[in-house]
Amino acid sequence: xxxxxxxxxxxxxxxxxxxxxxxxxxxxxxxxxxxxxxxxxxxxxxxxxxxxxxxxxxxxxxxxxxxxxxxxxxxxxxxxxxxxxxxxxxxxxxxxxxxxxxxxxxxxxxxxxxxxxxxxxxxxxxxxxxxxxxxxxxxxxxxxxxxxxxxxxxxxxxxxxxxxxxxxxxxxxxxxxxxxxxxxxxxxxxxxxxxxx
Amino acid sequence: xxxxxxxxxxxxxxxxxxxxxxxxxxxxxxxxxxxxxxxxxxxxxxxxxxxxxxxxxxxxxxxxxxxxxxxxxxxxxxxxxxxxxxxxxxxxxxxxxxxxxxxxxxxxxxxxxxxxxxxxxxxxxxxxxxxxxxxxxxxxxxxxxxxxxxxxxxxxxxxxxxxxxxxxxxxxxxxxxxxxxxxxxxxxxxxxxxxxx
DNA sequence: GGTCGAAACGGACCACAGTCCGCTTCTATT
DNA sequence: AATAGAAGCGGACTGTGGTCCGTTTCGACC
Numbered sequence: 001x002x003x004x005x006x007x008x009x010x011x012x013x014x015x016x017x018x019x020x021x022x023x024x025x026x027x028x029x030x031x032x033x034x035x036x037x038x039x040x041x042x043x044x045x046x047x048x049x050x051x052x053x054x055x056x057x058x059x060x061x062x063x064x065x066x067x068x069x070x071x072x073x074x075x076x077x078x079x080x081x082x083x084x085x086x087x088x089x090x091x092x093x094x095x096x097x098x099x100x101x102x103x104x105x106x107x108x109x110x111x112x113x114x115x116x117x118x119x120x121x122x123x124x125x126x127x128x129x130x131x132x133x134x135x136x137x138x139x140x141x142x143x144x145x146x147x148x149x150x151x152x153x154x155x156x157x158x159x160x161x162x163x164x165x166x167x168x169x170x171x172x173x174x175x176x177x178x179x180x181x182x183x184x185x186x187x188x189x190x191x192x193x194x195x196x197x
Numbered sequence: 198x199x200x201x202x203x204x205x206x207x208x209x210x211x212x213x214x215x216x217x218x219x220x221x222x223x224x225x226x227x228x229x230x231x232x233x234x235x236x237x238x239x240x241x242x243x244x245x246x247x248x249x250x251x252x253x254x255x256x257x258x259x260x261x262x263x264x265x266x267x268x269x270x271x272x273x274x275x276x277x278x279x280x281x282x283x284x285x286x287x288x289x290x291x292x293x294x295x296x297x298x299x300x301x302x303x304x305x306x307x308x309x310x311x312x313x314x315x316x317x318x319x320x321x322x323x324x325x326x327x328x329x330x331x332x333x334x335x336x337x338x339x340x341x342x343x344x345x346x347x348x349x350x351x352x353x354x355x356x357x358x359x360x361x362x363x364x365x366x367x368x369x370x371x372x373x374x375x376x377x378x379x380x381x382x383x384x385x386x387x388x389x390x391x392x393x394x
Numbered sequence: 395g396g397t398c399g400a401a402a403c404g405g406a407c408c409a410c411a412g413t414c415c416g417c418t419t420c421t422a423t424t
Numbered sequence: 425a426a427t428a429g430a431a432g433c434g435g436a437c438t439g440t441g442g443t444c445c446g447t448t449t450c451g452a453c454c
Contacts, residue, residue: 015420018432042410053434058412123316123363132367154382157368161358166320170329171354185351193389212450215402239440250404255442 024050025060029071038068038116068121072114079110080134096145097194103142104163104186107135111165112172112179118165135160146194155193162186221247222257226268235265235313265318269311276307277331293342294391300339301360301383304332308362309369309376315362332357343391352390359383 014022028050032041043064047054061067088094089102111118139156148155161167163186171182211219225247229238240261244251258264285291286299308315336353345352358364360383368379 015431017419021433043412044410047434054411054436055413055415055434056432059432064411119320123366150385151378151382154368154378155386157364158355158359158382158386161361161364162355164358164361164363166361166363167354167358169320171351181348181351185348185355188347189352189355189390192392193386195389210451212401214449218403240442241440244404251406251441252404252443252445253402256402261441 021050021052021056022060024052025057026070029067033071033117038120041067043067065120065122068117072117072121075110075114079106082106083138096142097190100139100142100146100190100194101187103138104159104190105183107160107163108168108179108182108186111163112168115165115169132160143194148194159190159193162189218247218249218253219257221249222254223267226264230268230314235317238264240264262317262319265314269314269318272307272311276303279303280335293339294387297336297339297343297387297391298384300335301356301387302380304357304360305365305376305379305383308360309365312362312366329357340391345391356387356390359386 089098
């Protein structure tokens with residue numbers, strides 16, 4: 001009973017050396033990606049660049065995929081902030097259908113921009129939990145605002161699916177650059193699902 | 198002019214030893230997958246099991262992903278035959294909407310069944326070219342039969358997207374087994390896109 | 395049958411992701 | 425301030441994907 005209550009001792013205060021290394025690793029990783037591209041980043045090089053041992057890198061990120069997920073997480077968070085609190089039509093304030101269409105275009109461009117990183121981050125890990133559920137929840141919410149009836153969870157997933165890079169790639173690669181066509185196509189799809197104009 | 202016409206000497210007769218090794222590799226690979234699972238198959242083990250050198254394995258398949266793609270290709274071909282010439286409603290003979298709905302369910306189950314293999318095969322390589330374009334063409338054709346108007350290529354891709362494993366996984370894993378719900382959801386989605394009951 | 399060029403073979407070799415475990419550094423307790 | 429125990433560290437080590445290149449095998453043409 002001499003210990004302070006568990007609730008007061010926060011889960012993990014994080015030691016000072018650990019914090020220093022974390023920061024060194026993140027900035028080194030960012031720099032490396034900028035220099036040699038996502039594919040060229042090796043865990044050995046990262047450890048060396050950050051001035052830490054390889055074991056430390058794996059302690060932090062668990063795996064190469066975990067590292068990529070951590071890098072993704074940063075810009076993903078910014079984007080989520082823009083959706084939740086940024087200016088309309090992406091952020092709140094615009095009519096739901098406008099917000100939804102803005103969401104689709106924005107997400108599509110974001111995924112195209114981060115294509116390499118997303119693929120290197122793989123399926124499992126921290127990414128899916130955070131990113132996928134957020135986008136699904138948001139679209140589901142907008143569908144509700146639009147008084148759409150049916151399995152909103154499924155419809156939300158179905159609308160987001162064609163925005164994933166794995167799907168976008170096959171459309172972008174061969175036919176040069178019909179991004180306008182993709183935006184228009186998604187808009188049409190969404191209107192059909194929503195049920196009018 | 199002494200040579201036989203090029204059209205008669207087919208592009209690549211394939212040497213006998215090469216053919217023998219190809220067969221040995223394919224059956225060894227199938228056996229290994231059955232024994233230790235997709236993840237447990239290593240290229241070294243495969244080479245050893247088939248009684249060839251490692252270089253031969255890579256000559257055949259190019260990479261681990263290529264090997265998985267080759268394994269996938271087999272069942273994929275069977276499935277395509279069922280779609281093109283099997284019994285209705287998946288095969289020809291049923292009304293277009295019924296065929297389309299049967300297609301969705303069948304494709305969904307196929308992707309779930311081959312989940313491990315598909316993921317191990319990765320994005321690039323022979324798989325996308327064959328599988329993706331076939332499914333897209335087929336759906337596009339059915340949409341045309343249904344007199345749907347708009348960018349049929351995009352709509353086809355959008356309908357197929359939620360059937361990909363990368364999307365299915367997030368729906369199947371957490372909520373146990375609502376496969377019926379997925380089938381119903383896709384059916385609803387399709388009816389909305391097509392434009393009527 | 396003998397010869398020649400090309401295709402195929404195979405195992406030594408390399409690079410990189412990921413593990414292991416002894417050592418160091420921190421924080422809490424007295 | 426000293427100490428004990430835990431958290432963190434780091435680099436040697438392992439397993440596997442993938443490459444390289446000298447050797448073998450094939451098939452076509454004399």
